[in-house]
Amino acid sequence: MRARRQPSLTLRATLAFSVVAMLAVASAGMYLYETMKGAVMTRSDHAVLARLDHFRKLLQYDLTLTTLQSSPQLFENMLDSEDDIFIIAEPGKPAVIMVNPLHAPLPPMPVVPANMPLGVADMRSGLLDSGVPMRAATVEAVSGGKVVHLTAAHIAVKEMATLAGFRNRILLAVSLAFVLTALLGYVLLRRGLRPLRRMASHAAAITPAQLDSRMDNRDTPVELQQLGEAYNAMLDRLADGYQRLTQFSADLAHEIRTPVGSLMGHCQVALRQPRTEDEYQALLASNLEELERISRMVESILFLARADEAKAALNRQTLDLADEMQRVAGYFEGLAEERDIALHTEGDARIEADPLLLRRALSNLVANAIRYADEGSVIDIRVIESRVVENGRQCRIEVENQGPTLDGATLGKLFDRFYRGDASRHQSSDSNGLGLAIVAAIMQLHGGEVSVNQPAPGRICFALMFPRQPGARLL
Ligand SMILES: Nc1ncnc2c1ncn2[C@@H]1O[C@H](COP(=O)(O)OP(=O)(O)OP(=O)(O)O)[C@@H](O)[C@H]1O
Numbered sequence: 001m002r003a004r005r006q007p008s009l010t011l012r013a014t015l016a017f018s019v020v021a022m023l024a025v026a027s028a029g030m031y032l033y034e035t036m037k038g039a040v041m042t043r044s045d046h047a048v049l050a051r052l053d054h055f056r057k058l059l060q061y062d063l064t065l066t067t068l069q070s071s072p073q074l075f076e077n078m079l080d081s082e083d084d085i086f087i088i089a090e091p092g093k094p095a096v097i098m099v100n101p102l103h104a105p106l107p108p109m110p111v112v113p114a115n116m117p118l119g120v121a122d123m124r125s126g127l128l129d130s131g132v133p134m135r136a137a138t139v140e141a142v143s144g145g146k147v148v149h150l151t152a153a154h155i156a157v158k159e160m161a162t163l164a165g166f167r168n169r170i171l172l173a174v175s176l177a178f179v180l181t182a183l184l185g186y187v188l189l190r191r192g193l194r195p196l197r198r199m200a201s202h203a204a205a206i207t208p209a210q211l212d213s214r215m216d217n218r219d220t221p222v223e224l225q226q227l228g229e230a231y232n233a234m235l236d237r238l239a240d241g242y243q244r245l246t247q248f249s250a251d252l253a254h255e256i257r258t259p260v261g262s263l264m265g266h267c268q269v270a271l272r273q274p275r276t277e278d279e280y281q282a283l284l285a286s287n288l289e290e291l292e293r294i295s296r297m298v299e300s301i302l303f304l305a306r307a308d309e310a311k312a313a314l315n316r317q318t319l320d321l322a323d324e325m326q327r328v329a330g331y332f333e334g335l336a337e338e339r340d341i342a343l344h345t346e347g348d349a350r351i352e353a354d355p356l357l358l359r360r361a362l363s364n365l366v367a368n369a370i371r372y373a374d375e376g377s378v379i380d381i382r383v384i385e386s387r388v389v390e391n392g393r394q395c396r397i398e399v400e401n402q403g404p405t406l407d408g409a410t411l412g413k414l415f416d417r418f419y420r421g422d423a424s425r426h427q428s429s430d431s432n433g434l435g436l437a438i439v440a441a442i443m444q445l446h447g448g449e450v451s452v453n454q455p456a457p458g459r460i461c462f463a464l465m466f467p468r469q470p471g472a473r474l475l
């Protein structure tokens with residue numbers, strides 16, 4: 001089932017960036033707007049207060065109400081805008097002077113006594129029907145012995161218009177921030193994620209025949225470089241595995257073709273003319289030998305194939321290695337005698353291992369030693385147990401014999417599947433070159449390893465190294 005398509009990373013990150021940029025610009029804008037609004041309103045408050053103060057003083061000293069009434073330009077000039085309010089009235093009487101072009105209702109206000117100074121705290125706010133705010137204050141003044149009330153108010157039409165303009169600019173800046181960040185973020189992210197798209201198309205083009213192509217990670221950003229390298233390393237491993245598989249099937253075909261060809265050849269020759277019963281028997285016997293070899297090879301190959309995939313199939317038991325060596329040596333005694341070879345065993349230890357597999361590994365080594373050792377020589381089979389743990393290995397089984405001197409390159413190839421030394425190739429037809437590969441696979445299943453070395457010219461020593469196991473007891 002196809003997974004629901006998720007929104008792209010580019011889109012998500014771009015949106016997130018843009019929202020953040022928008023919020024940042026909006027908060028800065030709001031802050032500036034509020035500061036500016038405060039400054040504008042304070043300025044207009046001070047203008048109203050100064051006006052009241054001015055007229056209070058004028059009336060107190062030399063200006064009479066009558067003069068003021070007769071020359072309205074005196075105060076009209078003083079007003080900030082044509083909508084502003086200015087009222088002079090004796091308490092409880094109709095106004096002497098009344099300027100209120102918009103007939104705006106005034107908020108209730110305290111009256112500041114004549115001898116008291118005026119302050120912003122004495123001002124009150126009101127609101128026109130149109131929503132425009134006003135700021136107003138009333139003071140008492142004494143003019144020619146009469147007490148009068150002066151009221152002045154400012155209607156903030158201009159200020160509101162300025163602030164509205166400012167607000168629109170902020171909105172514009174916020175939208176621009178959103179659009180610009182979105183565009184820039186989108187372009188940058190798409191560029192940054194280009195290696196991922198390249199990797200996807202590269203991976204899509206990989207086929208078994210094209211496993212050697214690799215991603216070029218040179219201009220990849222650091223964050224994606226690791227992924228690129230892991231991807232290339234994976235391709236290396238795949239290519240290696242695939243190459244080994246191809247090689248293995250080629251070897252397999254080659255190895256089976258030879259005995260099958262020889263079987264067919266023998267049969268064809270035999271059928272060309274009538275043969276005696278003895279001749280038929282000899283043919284069948286030789287064919288059977290060949291078939292047995294093919295069967296052994298198939299069995300070995302099956303074993304290797306299973307060992308490659310199954311790790312859990314180990315049936316670990318505590319084994320006494322002295323017993324195991326005795327058992328294998330006893331089994332090969334007859335064969336060894338045929339070549340006048342003596343088998344020496346020494347040492348003892350207990351390990352946790354699969355008994356059948358351990359016997360198989362040891363038998364393969366001993367069979368090789370008997371087959372390839374010089375006639376009349378001695379084969380040493382020993383168990384070396386080190387209490388001093390070196391590389392975490394603790395128990396070592398060695399099989400050493402006197403035989404041909406091999407060069408380093410040959411030693412490195414002994415454990416390859418189907419590898420046979422020249423001697424065995426010519427010498428016998430029952431050598432498949434799989435014995436040591438099986439030993440290596442068995443050791444790998446046990447978490448250990450097998451190695452070969454030549455302690456002296458003509459001496460060859462194979463060692464099975466078992467790792468330390470928690471339950472294993474030292475003798
Ligand atoms: N003890 C040894 N001394 C000298 N050469 C050895 C010894 N053991 C193995 N070899 C060399 O290593 C080669 C590979 O050994 P391996 O056991 O894998 O295959 P094989 O013995 O030829 O065949 P198989 O074991 O499948 O019947 C042998 O052909 C031989 O040349």
Ligand SMILES: [Mg+2]
Pocket residue numbers: 364367368434435436
């Ligand atoms: Mg062998």
